[in-house]
Amino acid sequence: MTTGATITHYELLRVSRRERPEGVRAAYRRLAQQFHPDKQRGNADAERVMAAINQAYAVLSDPAQRADYDRALDSGFSHSRPASLDEVRAHDRAWPWWLLFGTIAFSAAAIGTVVYKSYMPGVRAAGQVLTSATPAR
Incomplete structure (x- = not known):
């Protein structure tokens, strides 16, 4: 996983680019169970992380969107994404x-x-x- 604020949908879901749709779905479900806001009470970043996971799954689960996304990655396109899940976890553990x-x-x-x-x-x-x-006086 890359460090910094630019990560791909594949890195966010922790799957390879060759992963089959079933593997992408399984990775999404695993992460959704782990980072769902209902299970992360008191975590201010849970909704942001879950939104990023949902967006990544929406793109990678649709064959047409995934093909477009892969072409964009191959052409060198990079987009700014929310911080990685590891960075969110580190932020949650950090004490001010x-x-x-x-x-x-x-x-x-x-x-x-x-x-x-x-x-x-x-x-x-x-x-x-x-x-x-x-x-x-």
Whole structure:
């Protein structure tokens, strides 16, 4: 399978160009079972991946469209496709570390402020002290 955003319908369904229609149908069914949005609850990319799988199957299951598609591939035509299934899986597993870091930094700042204000009750803001700390007249 190629890396990047340009893949063929054959690569998307993980079949060879010589695959018989029965093999294409079996590959489609296997991938549809695995990546159907109903089975991928919470996966934002599931609909996009399923749409790409459906489009690839629609082209490769129709003999006339498949012949046209093969001629286009032979002539060097390439079209932009959604990311490969492996890239979608890697994206799903990736944790947004920046979000974790931001949450920890914000929590530390909030806790630090509370601790600072509780141990330094006479300090309200930079350069300001409580009026009760000044002598009364």
